[in-house]
Amino acid sequence: MVIRDKIFQSIITVFKRHGAQTIDTPVFELKEILSGKYGEDSKLIYDLADQGGELCSLRYDLTVPFARWLAMNPNIQSIKRYHISKVYRRDQPAVAKGRMREFYQCDFDIAGTYDPMIADAEILRITTEILDSLDLGIYTIKINHRKILDGLFEVCGVPVDKIRTISSAVDKLDKLPWEDVKKEMTEEKGLDPSVADKIGDYVVKKGGNELLSELLKDERLTSNESLKKGITDMCLLFEYLTIFNVLPKISFDLSLARGLDYYTGIIYEVVTEASAAPASKAKGAKKPKPVVESSDPDADRSNDDTIGVGSIAAGGRYDELVGMFSQSSKGGTPCVGISFGLDRIFSIKKAKMDEQSVRLNEVDVFVMAFGSGLLKERMQIARTLWDAGIKAEFSYKVKPKLQAQFKAAETNGVPFAVILGEDELARGEVKLKELGLPEGHPEKEGVTVSLENLAEEVKMRMAVNAMDGLLIAPDELALNRQPDYLDGTK
Amino acid sequence: MVIRDKIFQSIITVFKRHGAQTIDTPVFELKEILSGKYGEDSKLIYDLADQGGELCSLRYDLTVPFARWLAMNPNIQSIKRYHISKVYRRDQPAVAKGRMREFYQCDFDIAGTYDPMIADAEILRITTEILDSLDLGIYTIKINHRKILDGLFEVCGVPVDKIRTISSAVDKLDKLPWEDVKKEMTEEKGLDPSVADKIGDYVVKKGGNELLSELLKDERLTSNESLKKGITDMCLLFEYLTIFNVLPKISFDLSLARGLDYYTGIIYEVVTEASAAPASKAKGAKKPKPVVESSDPDADRSNDDTIGVGSIAAGGRYDELVGMFSQSSKGGTPCVGISFGLDRIFSIKKAKMDEQSVRLNEVDVFVMAFGSGLLKERMQIARTLWDAGIKAEFSYKVKPKLQAQFKAAETNGVPFAVILGEDELARGEVKLKELGLPEGHPEKEGVTVSLENLAEEVKMRMAVNAMDGLLIAPDELALNRQPDYLDGTK
Structure with missing residues (x-):
């Protein structure tokens, strides 16, 4: 919960x-x-028992409830809303993989009728700010x-x-080689092999602005109305993403097909x-081991640990979902x-952290006594x-042992003991005593403080420690940063 | 949600x-x-449909899940835990009264085997700290x-x-006169009138230390083992509450019987x-208007708006509940x-606030333009x-009207506009511009800032405003405080 709250x-x-x-x-x-x-995943919805009254189900995601809420509140024509809460899926749980029946989703959506691609660009900017602040390592935003x-x-x-159905086959290109995907298209789904080959020429392409230019030059493509509209959108989006400094993170990926029909x-x-593929898959295993999987190949996969390269966030534009609920x-x-897969982010973050260093509470001072208690x-x-607003605790025993009190303080990483x-009290x-000072430190054995100055003294020392923390941080940052002369631009 | 988050x-x-x-x-x-x-309120539990697997129900409170969790984790011998989350009751909703089928509970519990009354005293100290910080007005902690x-x-x-059953009749003394309670005991519940009268002599008593002394002098009472143990506990608790400065808020109230059997x-x-009684009841209406009520008269009432004097928090010691789940x-x-009734606290807080002053978002700067957009x-x-970490937004239109941009900023109470x-950009x-400055203020029309200093300038002005806020706060406090010379102690 401590790590989760920080995220x-x-x-x-x-x-x-x-x-x-x-x-x-x-x-x-x-x-x-x-x-x-x-779709078929509706079978994973938890229903409430019929105890009289309306038939209800537990929410499956946060998007449909948001769309339903917007439809019920037609006076709200625009909103930027986030919602972090739990959703429920009657799936086979796989605790080690982080697949639970109850799990958190974290959604951010911008609703409103605006000029094209502006809100879309801000969503992607927000995504980079979040991923940078979570410090999860290198990441790429695949876009289509x-x-x-x-x-x-x-x-x-x-x-x-x-x-x-062909779209969902294409979407598997991140974990299967083209040959397997083609086989699925032609043998399983009955697509003409020559059509499959034409698709193959395109969907292996990924890149940035240069790929957009390439598509723009292809008259066979630009003569298609839908394609032309999409490319126009992407060109505009790329301009905005450049301003927002997001483009370096973007990979325009024609194989990305994604989820739900409503996009x-x-x-x-x-x-x-x-969140890269497990070694066994990366080494060329042709098909992922069959597990109980969402039956809808288009289903949201941001929380699905069974796929090759797991996504930690995913989303898109859905202009017609609210209308489905609207009168x-x-x-x-x-x-x-966009929806962030908090359980996956949590796993990555947890693996990067020294669990010993995670304090279960935030107590600043443990008040202890020896002798008569x-x-x-x-x-x-x-x-x-x-x-004085200081976080403090003490043992709930009348005569606790001094040893036990020190142990309680140390277990929780409490920084100070009073x-x-x-004899001291009589005076x-x-x-x-600041706990955890190194041997030989002049204040290792603590300092004597008058009762009336105690709160002030503790606050002063906490402030000094906080300052020390701030002084260390920029140094650590510097170590992770390339020196300017390696940058190439100078 | 803004008010709720602050609470x-x-x-x-x-x-x-x-x-x-x-x-x-x-x-x-x-x-x-x-x-x-x-008890009988089990009929208010929401069950999930039987879709295969274990039969589940939605939690009814946070206490039973906590006790179940403690029993399943026997290595956790002591914990101070809080849990703020939703619980579910298949009750008749009464939205205006804040009675919902889904509502928040906020529980704090101390589990562990300790010396008597120390943890109990800290719970009550925490209660006063919370109520003082929420600034809900004068409050009393009734205790028994x-x-x-x-x-x-x-x-x-x-x-x-x-x-x-007699206990639950006594518990109604906060909204019914003694005559009515006595009638319920004797006529409805068949208690001997002389026994009822004896009870009546005691349960109308309330007070502090002096009531404890009075009970201690009554040999008929102290000869009873249970009573003696209870009085010993209370004497110790009152000593601790004096140290914690909680005693001024306490009313030892022999009519308080409270809830669930597990205390x-x-x-x-x-x-x-x-949270005092509605006027119609306070003016001597003998019985509260019958509404669909919890059938168990002992049920927790911290979220029940139908009772005379509503409680906003309630709890007690339950030493045997975890054992019911333990192997x-x-x-x-x-x-x-203790469990805080967040919906009632929310209603009180909301009524005290000027809703106009509640900002829906926390944006510091609205970036706007005139002319070509x-x-x-x-x-x-x-x-x-x-x-630079500054909260900012802008209109998602290519050419928004200046008027509309100002309106958007003002509606949300955004303090600054860029x-x-x-012409300025060319230079x-x-x-x-700081929004909402009075007419005639020298900076009413805004100041010109160079682009490279903008973020710094905004931060500096935000810091100044924050300081102004701090400078105002102590003055406001002083207005609410009695001058020393009225205090009587000087």
Whole structure:
């Protein structure tokens, strides 16, 4: 929970920097709202028992409840909202892989009718700010556009009724070689091999601006309306992403097909080195070991540990989902959003941290005594510290052993001990000891402080320690930074 | 959500000051864990549909899941834990009264085998710190002891099988006159009127130390073992509460019977003036209007708006609940805890706040432009501000109207506007304007700032405003404080 709370705080800080607010929706929705939104995965929805009244189900994600909420509140024409909460899937749990029946999702969405690609660009900027602040290592934002993909399939000659299923085959290119994907298209899905080859020429392409230019020069592509619209969007997006300094993280990847049917514009997925394929798969194993998997190959995979290169965030533009719940004839509010896979981020973060260094509580001072216990005196001093806003605790025993008190403080990594002795107290004094000082430090055995100065003295020392922490941080940063002369630009 | 988050933060700050950590338990528990724990209110439990696998129910409170978790983790012999999360009750909702089927509970509990009343005293200290920090107005902590109450009923001659039902009649004394309670005891519940009168002599008593002394002098009472143990506990608790400066808030109230069967020691309930009885009841209406109420008269009432004087927090010691889930023959860990009724606290807090002053987001700067829109320039400047950690937004239109941009900033109470014009930009400058300055203020029309100093300038002005806020706060405090010479102690 300590690590999780830190991750939440990092993410929320970024959301707030971009003017986001949070909303809360109930953990259950009407069953009918959820049904028909997740394809075959609807069987993973938890239903509540029929105990009278409306039939309800537990939410499966945070996107459908958000869209339902927007539709029910037509006065809200625009909002930047984040929502960090749990969702429920009646899946086979795999605890070691981080696949749970109850897990957190963290969604950020911008709803509103705006000029093209501006909000889309800000979502991607937010994504880089979050990933940079979480310090998860090198990452790439793979990006594509539904209109480009659909146009591409049209141009290559995929029959309309096969577009979605061929799209989901293409989406497997991140973990399977082209030959396997082609086999799936032709043998399993009955696509003409020549059509598959045409697709193959395109979907292996990835890059940046230069790939956009290449596509723009291909008249076969630009003559397709859908493709042309998609490429225009991408060109504009790339301009905005350059301003936002996001382009260096972007890989325009024609094989990215992604999830749910409701996407209508750009789609994206974030992969990190830390979330790369397990060794057995990277070494060329042709097919991933079959596990109980989501039956919908297009399903959101940001929390799916079974895939080769796991994404830690994913999303896209969905302009028509709100309209599905709306009573209004005008249609619903267009939206673009991203969902962060918190459990995967948590796993990466946890693996990078020294678990010994994670403190379970934040106590600053442990108030202890030797000899007769001095319970009431310890309580009095704890009260003084609390009154001053200092985090303090003491043993709930009348006569605790000194050893046990030190152990309790050390186990929790408490930085200071206030030690009471009868003689010192008679003089109106206590001993203040900074724990964990090295042998030979002049204050290793603590300093004597008068009772009336205790809270002030503790606060002063906490401030000094906090300053020391700040002084160390920039040095550490410098060690990780390349010297300017290696940069090549100078 | 903004107000709710502030309340959460205030409460969590206090919990952390006392060394608490948080845990998370699933929203569903095995059905068998919950059944038989809530008496007749078990019918309010939401069950999940039987879709194969274990039968589960949604949690009804946070206490039973905590006890179950402690029993499943016997290595955890002691913990101070808080948990703020939602619970579910299939009750008749009454939205205006804040009674929902899904609502937040905020629990703090100390588990562990300690010397008597020390942890109990700290819970009550935490309660006062939270209520003081929430600034809800005058409040009282009503306190009693299950052993005193049970002993009292024994001494008065209540048959053992009637103790619980008589106890729940006594608990109504906060909203009904004694005559009505007596009638319920004798006519409805068949108690001998002379026994009822004996009870009546005691349960109307409330006070502090002097009441304890009075009970101690009553030999009829102290000869009862249960009563004697309870009074000994209370004497010790009052000593500790004096040290913690909590005693001024305490009312030892022999009519407090409280809730669930699992309490074994002290019990308490916090009432505020703001949560006092509605006028119709206070004016002597004999019985509260019958509404769909929890069928168990002993049920937790901290979230029940239908009662006369509503409590905003309640709890007690429960030493045997964990043992009910424990496999060990040693019995379970003793616990003492409190649950805050967040919905009621929210209602009180919301009523006290000027809703206009609640900002929906925390944006510091709105970046705007007139004339040709200057979208890319606005984006560039927003990026500069984000890079500096400043919360900023801009309109997602290519050519927004200046009026609309100002309106967006003002609606959200954004303190600063950065205004772009082509001439200023050509000189490498923008206008920085503090919004809401009074007419005639020398900077009412804004100041010109060079682009490279913009982030610094904004930060400096934000810091000045924050300092002004700090300078105002102590003055406001002083206005609410009695001058020393009225204090009487000088």
